[in-house]
Amino acid sequence: MKFEAEVISWLPQLRRYARALTGDSAWADDLVQDTAERALARWAAFRPNSNLRAWLLTILRHLYIDQLRARREIAVDDESAPWRNLEAPPGEVDGLVLRDLQRALYCLPLEQREVLLLVCVEELTYQEASVALSVPVGTVMSRLSRAREHMRVLLIEGPTRKSAPLKVVRNP
Amino acid sequence: MSHNDHDPAVPKPPDLEALSAFVDRELPDEADAVVLEHLARDPQAAAQVAAWRAQKAALKALCGAPPAHEPSFIVLRAPVPWWRRAGLAACWLVAGAGLALVLGPLAPRLSGGLIGHDPMGLAQRADIAYAVYTPEQRHPVEVAASEEQHLITWLSKRLNRPLSVPSLQEYGYSLVGGRLLPGEAGPAAQFMYENPTGSRLTLYVTGIPDDETAFRLFRDGNRRTFYWVSDHMGYALSGPISEGKLRTMAIDVCSALGGKPESWQ
Numbered sequence: 001m002k003f004e005a006e007v008i009s010w011l012p013q014l015r016r017y018a019r020a021l022t023g024d025s026a027w028a029d030d031l032v033q034d035t036a037e038r039a040l041a042r043w044a045a046f047r048p049n050s051n052l053r054a055w056l057l058t059i060l061r062h063l064y065i066d067q068l069r070a071r072r073e074i075a076v077d078d079e080s081a082p083w084r085n086l087e088a089p090p091g092e093v094d095g096l097v098l099r100d101l102q103r104a105l106y107c108l109p110l111e112q113r114e115v116l117l118l119v120c121v122e123e124l125t126y127q128e129a130s131v132a133l134s135v136p137v138g139t140v141m142s143r144l145s146r147a148r149e150h151m152r153v154l155l156i157e158g159p160t161r162k163s164a165p166l167k168v169v170r171n172p
Numbered sequence: 173m174s175h176n177d178h179d180p181a182v183p184k185p186p187d188l189e190a191l192s193a194f195v196d197r198e199l200p201d202e203a204d205a206v207v208l209e210h211l212a213r214d215p216q217a218a219a220q221v222a223a224w225r226a227q228k229a230a231l232k233a234l235c236g237a238p239p240a241h242e243p244s245f246i247v248l249r250a251p252v253p254w255w256r257r258a259g260l261a262a263c264w265l266v267a268g269a270g271l272a273l274v275l276g277p278l279a280p281r282l283s284g285g286l287i288g289h290d291p292m293g294l295a296q297r298a299d300i301a302y303a304v305y306t307p308e309q310r311h312p313v314e315v316a317a318s319e320e321q322h323l324i325t326w327l328s329k330r331l332n333r334p335l336s337v338p339s340l341q342e343y344g345y346s347l348v349g350g351r352l353l354p355g356e357a358g359p360a361a362q363f364m365y366e367n368p369t370g371s372r373l374t375l376y377v378t379g380i381p382d383d384e385t386a387f388r389l390f391r392d393g394n395r396r397t398f399y400w401v402s403d404h405m406g407y408a409l410s411g412p413i414s415e416g417k418l419r420t421m422a423i424d425v426c427s428a429l430g431g432k433p434e435s436w437q
Contacts, residue, residue: 044352
C-alpha cells in the first residue's frame with residue numbers, strides 16, 4: 001500500500017520527463033501508465049531503501065527504448081517524428097530561443113538527450129543518473145559533457161545545418 | 173589568488189568533463205576551486221561554462237514546468253493483472269513443460285476467472301501461487317534451500333516478522349527454497365518442498381489483519397490447500413496429495429510454527 005502511494009507520488013515528475021524525452025504528450029502518458037503498472041507488478045524486485053525514482057526511470061527508459069524500436073520499424077521518416085509537430089514554445093531564456101533549443105534537443109541521439117534531461121531538468125545527481133541509466137558515473141559525466149557540447153554546436157550552427165550535406169555540389 | 177603568470181605546478185586545464193561537472197556542482201570542493209581559479213584565467217573555458225549554464229537554465233524553462241493537461245488519475249489495473257498474469261504464466265509454464273495433466277484443472281480459472289469467492293482469499297492466492305511456480309523446472313524459487321539462513325532472514329525482513337521454515341523431512345519432502353510474492357494485504361512468502369519423486373508442496377505465509385483460528389480446506393482440481401490463521405499470520409499448505417495426508421502435515425506444520433492445532437482437531 002505504502003509502495004503504491006510512493007510510486008504514485010512520482011508520477012508527475014515521470015510524466016514531465018517522459019514528455020521531454022519523447023516530445024509527444026500522448027506517448028508520454030502511455031509510457032508513464034505502463035511504467036506505473038510494471039512497477040506495481042514487479043514491486044518485489046525493488047530493494048527497499050534504494051532510490052525508487054531512479055528505479056522508475058529505469059523502467060520507463062526500457063519501455064521507451066522498446067517502443068521506440070517498434071515505432072522505428074513502422075516509420076523511419078524523420079519528418080513525421082513527434083517533435084516535428086510540437087508547438088514552438090514562445091520565449092527566450094538567457095539569450096537562447098526556446099524554439100531553437102527544442103529543435104536541438106531532438107537532434108541529439110537518445111543517449112545524450114536522456115542524460116541531459118535527467119541532470120538538467122530532473123536534477124538528478126550523477127549518482128542517481130548512473131542508477132537510472134544503468135551506466136557508471138564516469139559514463140554519465142562523459143556523455144553529459146558530450147551532450148552539452150553537441151547541443152551548443154547545434155545552437156550555434158542554426159537550423160540550416162541539416163541541409164548542409166546537400167550543398168556540396170558547387171560550380172567552380 | 174589569481175596569478176597571471178603561469179605556475180608550472182598548476183595542474184593541466186580542466187577537461188570538458190570537469191567543466192561540465194562544475195556546472196552541476198558535482199565536483200569535490202578541491203577540484204571545484206581549481207576549476208574556478210582556471211576560469212578566471214581562461215576566457216574560452218569561462219565562455220563555455222556560461223553557455224552550458226544558460227543551456228541548463230533554458231532546458232529547465234523548456235521542460236521543467238509541470239505538464240499542462242495533467243490527467244487527474246492513472247489507471248492502476250494492478251490487482252486484476254496480477255491474477256491474470258499468474259493465470260497466464262501458469263498457462264505458459266504448463267504448455268511449455270507439456271504438463272497436460274495440470275492444464276485441465278487450471279483451464280476453468282483462465283476462462284471463467286475467480287467467481288466463487290472463498291472467505292479466505294489467502295487459500296486462492298496460495299493455490300494460484302502453487303499452480304504458477306511448482307511446474308517451474310529452472311527457477312522454482314528465488315532463493316534456494318542451500319542458502320536457507322539467508323532465505324529466512326530475507327523473507328522475515330520483507331514480511332516484517334520472524335519466520336521459520338518447518339521441516340517436512342519425515343514425510344519425505346525437503347525444502348527447495350522460497351520466494352516473495354504480493355499478497356492480499358502486503359508481501360507473502362512461498363516456501364517450496366519436493367519429495368524424491370519430484371512431487372511438490374508449498375507453504376504460503378502472509379500477514380492477516382484479523383485473527384481467527386479456523387482451519388479449512390480449499391480444493392481446486394487435484395490440488396488441496398489447508399489453510400489457517402494464527403497470531404495474525406495466515407498459512408496455507410498446498411499440494412496435489414490426498415486430503416488425509418495433507419491434513420496431517422498441515423497440523424504438524426501448524427504446531428511447528430507455534431499454532432494450536434488442538435483447537436480445531
